[in-house]
Amino acid sequence: xxxxxxxxxxxxxxxxxxxxxxxxxxxxxxxxxxxxxxxxxxxxxxxxxxxxxxxxxxxxxxxxxxxxxxxxxxxxxxxxxxxxxxxxxxxxxxxxxxxxxxxxxxxxxxxxxxxxxxxxxxxxxxxxxxxxxxxxxxxxxxxxxxxxxxxxxxxxxxxxxxxxxxxxxxxxxxxxxxxxxxxxxxxxxxxxxxxxxxxxxxxxxxxxxxxxxxxxxxxxxxxxxxxxxxxxxxxxxxxxxxxxxxxxxxxxxxxxxxxxxxxxxxxxxxxxxxxxxxxxxxxxxxxxxxxxxxxxxxxxxxxxxxxxxxxxxxxxxxxxxx
Numbered sequence: 001x002x003x004x005x006x007x008x009x010x011x012x013x014x015x016x017x018x019x020x021x022x023x024x025x026x027x028x029x030x031x032x033x034x035x036x037x038x039x040x041x042x043x044x045x046x047x048x049x050x051x052x053x054x055x056x057x058x059x060x061x062x063x064x065x066x067x068x069x070x071x072x073x074x075x076x077x078x079x080x081x082x083x084x085x086x087x088x089x090x091x092x093x094x095x096x097x098x099x100x101x102x103x104x105x106x107x108x109x110x111x112x113x114x115x116x117x118x119x120x121x122x123x124x125x126x127x128x129x130x131x132x133x134x135x136x137x138x139x140x141x142x143x144x145x146x147x148x149x150x151x152x153x154x155x156x157x158x159x160x161x162x163x164x165x166x167x168x169x170x171x172x173x174x175x176x177x178x179x180x181x182x183x184x185x186x187x188x189x190x191x192x193x194x195x196x197x198x199x200x201x202x203x204x205x206x207x208x209x210x211x212x213x214x215x216x217x218x219x220x221x222x223x224x225x226x227x228x229x230x231x232x233x234x235x236x237x238x239x240x241x242x243x244x245x246x247x248x249x250x251x252x253x254x255x256x257x258x259x260x261x262x263x264x265x266x267x268x269x270x271x272x273x274x275x276x277x278x279x280x281x282x283x284x285x286x287x288x289x290x291x292x293x294x295x296x297x298x299x300x301x302x303x304x305x306x307x308x309x310x311x312x313x314x315x316x317x318x319x320x321x322x
Contacts, residue, residue: 011066011149014140015059018152021133022052025159028126036119036170038182042102044123044166047159047193050095051130057087058152065148065244075283078244085151085204092155092197096190099162103186110179120167127163130156145281147207147244151200158196165189210241213249217279218305221249224278226307228271232256234291235271238305240282249275250285251304257290264288 029045032038061084067077137153140146169185172178212218218240225235238251253271255264268286275284289296 011140011144011146012059012062014137014149015055015062015152017133018055018058018137018156019052021129021156022048022055024129025126026052028122028129029163032119032122032126035122038119038166038170041119041123041166041170044126044159044162046098046102047095047162048126050091051155051159054088054091054155055152057091058084058148060084061087061148062146065146075243075248076246078246079208081146081148081244082204082207084148085200085207088151088155089197089200089204092158092193092200096193096197099186099190099193103183103190106183106186107180110183120170123163123167127160127167130163131160134160145244147203151203154196154200158193161192162189165192207242207244210243213240213242213247217247221275221279221282222305222307224274225251225271228267228274229307232291233267235307236297236304237287238307239303240305247279247282248285249279249282250287251307252287252289252296254289254291254296257292 025048026045029041029048033041033045061080064080065076065078067073069076134153134156137149137156139153141149141151141153165185165188169182172181172185213221221240222238225238229235232255234254235251236254238249240247240249242248253264253268255267265288268288272284272286275282
């Protein structure tokens with residue numbers, strides 16, 4: 001699916017949806033905590049406040065990532081999405097820390113819970129809102145290759161699981177009369193949220209380090225390129241990297257040195273067109289080389305994605321096809 005700058009801009013509507021959901025759930029969950037005085041519901045409300053901050057960060061990141069390349073950013077601004085994911089992860093850590101702090105305090109000083117039925121009903125309604133919005137965000141994030149939307153959706157899912165845990169904990173308190181179950185469940189929820197935050201921060205860090213495409217995507221790209229190889233045209237030095245919703249690839253095309261520039265260029269254009277059809281969000285850089293020159297096999301260096309077949313009958317003796 002082609003993702004132009006204009007179409008990237010329309011993704012902002014999903015961030016606005018997340019902001020609206022955060023505002024609605026803040027009101028609902030704060031009301032549920034006020035009614036019941038449950039530390040679990042307080043933790044739930046605190047995470048919704050963090051959701052709002054994260055949703056605003058996501059909106060800003062999407063706007064920045066949607067900007068076109070300029071004099072200072074020749075490859076665009078797509079990596080801005082990784083900063084948003086890192087902020088989301090950090091906000092999740094903050095929420096988890098607050099939840100755990102409140103839970104430990106309530107463990108040391110257990111208190112009864114009031115008006116449980118109404119409080120849980122409000123919490124369940126807020127969870128339904130978050131669950132629906134999370135599904136929309138994650139689906140849109142996968143479709144448009146947006147780590148920002150996926151991170152925001154995952155963040156909302158942690159809120160849903162928080163609410164589920166809180167409902168279970170408060171329900172157990174009502175059934176058993178054991179008041180410490182409320183803060184114990186809050187502690188478990190806090191630990192689960194910490195794990196989610198770590199995953200988001202790790203993913204954003206991997207993206208900022210120019211991680212390659214997935215093995216499956218690399219294999220598919222290699223197959224597309226290999227399909228255009230012939231006895232005269234070979235390819236090596238294929239490498240990829242991901243920058244948010246945009247991916248980059250580079251490789252070397254080797255052709256007979258006696259070919260005209262036009263003929264060699266036509267071959268490169270054919271390969272690039274084939275890649276564009278199969279990988280519309282991939283930006284390709286191609287280096288053209290004469291296959292008879294031994295230096296053509298020594299100048300790409302580093303890691304490359306294997307491409308088969310690579311017939312090179314004209315390679316001078318002593319040189320093997322990479």
